[in-house]
Amino acid sequence: MTERDACSASIVDVASPSLAVELKDISKRFPGVVANDGVNFELRIGEIHALLGENGAGKTTLMNILCGLYEPDAGEIRLFGQPVRFRAPRDAIAAGIGMVHQHFMLVDSFTVADNIILGQPSGILKQNEKQLYARLKALSAQYGLQIDPAAEVWHLSVGEQQRVEILKTIDRGARILILDEPTAVLTPQEVEELLGILRTLAAQGTSIIFISHKLKEVMAVCDRVTVLRDGHTVGTVETRACSEQQLAQMMVGRAVSFSRTQPASQPGAPRLNLRNVWADSDRGLPALQGINLTVHAGEIVGIAGVDGNGQRELEEVIARLRPLKQGEINLMGTLAHIPSDRNGMGLLADFSVAENSVLREVNNFPFNQRGFLNLRAIWNYALQLVQKFGIRTPSIQTLAGKLSGGNAQRIILGRELSHNHQIVLAAQPTRGLDISAIEYIHHQLIAQRSAGVAVLLISTELEEILRLSDRILVLYEGHIVGAITAQEADIHHLGLLMAGKG
Ligand SMILES: Nc1ncnc2c1ncn2[C@@H]1O[C@H](COP(=O)(O)OP(=O)(O)O)[C@@H](O)[C@H]1O
Numbered sequence: 001m002t003e004r005d006a007c008s009a010s011i012v013d014v015a016s017p018s019l020a021v022e023l024k025d026i027s028k029r030f031p032g033v034v035a036n037d038g039v040n041f042e043l044r045i046g047e048i049h050a051l052l053g054e055n056g057a058g059k060t061t062l063m064n065i066l067c068g069l070y071e072p073d074a075g076e077i078r079l080f081g082q083p084v085r086f087r088a089p090r091d092a093i094a095a096g097i098g099m100v101h102q103h104f105m106l107v108d109s110f111t112v113a114d115n116i117i118l119g120q121p122s123g124i125l126k127q128n129e130k131q132l133y134a135r136l137k138a139l140s141a142q143y144g145l146q147i148d149p150a151a152e153v154w155h156l157s158v159g160e161q162q163r164v165e166i167l168k169t170i171d172r173g174a175r176i177l178i179l180d181e182p183t184a185v186l187t188p189q190e191v192e193e194l195l196g197i198l199r200t201l202a203a204q205g206t207s208i209i210f211i212s213h214k215l216k217e218v219m220a221v222c223d224r225v226t227v228l229r230d231g232h233t234v235g236t237v238e239t240r241a242c243s244e245q246q247l248a249q250m251m252v253g254r255a256v257s258f259s260r261t262q263p264a265s266q267p268g269a270p271r272l273n274l275r276n277v278w279a280d281s282d283r284g285l286p287a288l289q290g291i292n293l294t295v296h297a298g299e300i301v302g303i304a305g306v307d308g309n310g311q312r313e314l315e316e317v318i319a320r321l322r323p324l325k326q327g328e329i330n331l332m333g334t335l336a337h338i339p340s341d342r343n344g345m346g347l348l349a350d351f352s353v354a355e356n357s358v359l360r361e362v363n364n365f366p367f368n369q370r371g372f373l374n375l376r377a378i379w380n381y382a383l384q385l386v387q388k389f390g391i392r393t394p395s396i397q398t399l400a401g402k403l404s405g406g407n408a409q410r411i412i413l414g415r416e417l418s419h420n421h422q423i424v425l426a427a428q429p430t431r432g433l434d435i436s437a438i439e440y441i442h443h444q445l446i447a448q449r450s451a452g453v454a455v456l457l458i459s460t461e462l463e464e465i466l467r468l469s470d471r472i473l474v475l476y477e478g479h480i481v482g483a484i485t486a487q488e489a490d491i492h493h494l495g496l497l498m499a500g501k502g
């Protein structure tokens, strides 16, 4: 038994000796939404427990309640058998709860050590720097965290920054660690490292809640899974006793398939060709450094890579939204663009669904007739789009900003894919969307390919790249560092290329 177990055992009550957290009938409403509706959840001491659910299922809300950010409207929280009530995050921290949020909360210009003591009751001044460094080094070694306390945060990779967040919670004495979608920002190798750290923490007595919608990771690291859907608990299962398919079904409420089912591509003539393309980032640094690629009719070429390696610049330079510094881009046909920046380039949040559906051609016949908008034509067109692309909206007059991410993306898809085009540029087309929306968008992209369209898919989601692409190119620091066909794709090899180690 570790020291941590011993210390938690002393305050355990006889009723539930093995439970770190009990959430009973938790409800939380926001205006117009019931985010949690009588949710039940139990975390055992030393287990890694996944909280699985689609976007909007209520996972973050539930954990924000557990970490003291929100008070529940109803329900009870018990920690190690004792009822507790948190009025602020500091109450939860004092009770041993640590949360690593989806967006890190570190100060870039500070060192690791300063970030860790920031906001601690004892303050920066009272800490002896030597002792602090020694303590952080010891904790890092104990949990395999590999962090230099003196490093400044802006020097660190995303994976390292995440380790700082974890170290911060441990340093504050967290016995319950909550991670909200921690792998969304990591390379496959960083994911492996993180999962290793979580296993070490759990083996030493930390109880962990792992929020995710990635089934593979959940299966790999979690002892149990609780599935939420629409604010309700669907159930809790042992990962050993279930399959990915079963979990997906619990999550979505129906059977889903993510296997690659499309036949091999029959590529035709070249449609998009980049020769020695150079472009700068917004900060004037060389972001693309001599990109060569060709996409043919009837194939999907996937650009894999960790965010920030030139993806945005590549997208923008092809869409003519960013100047080309050197090289040549040839489009043999019309381009449809599904932009990564849905709010900026994709949709106008303060405009209606109808207005958004004709955004590109509002000046063209029949929507515009001799300078006058033809509302009937716009509405008819929007209604067709809503029907054809299954856009769930109260009406076509609803503001686009009010729709869920999945439905907003369907408008963009509908608008962009309804015209005569030969090339599709799809950038991060499913980022932040739930399984049902992802499945829909994947079907649409495969349908484009089957119709003979050339598709360039830029995505940081490796599963998506593997599922859809006929050929995969890896983008690393502005260079194409690898080219792989769908048949020879191997996630480990891709991961190495993405980390610049291929
Ligand atoms: N602060 C808030 N104000 C209003 N609505 C919210 C707030 N936080 C979450 N919601 C809504 O509650 C529901 C659950 O959201 P969330 O807990 O973030 O789900 P998940 O983390 O599973 O994606 C969603 O419909 C979301 O829009």
Ligand SMILES: [Mg+2]
Residues within 6 Å of the ligand: 059, 060, 061, 180
């Ligand atoms: Mg969330």
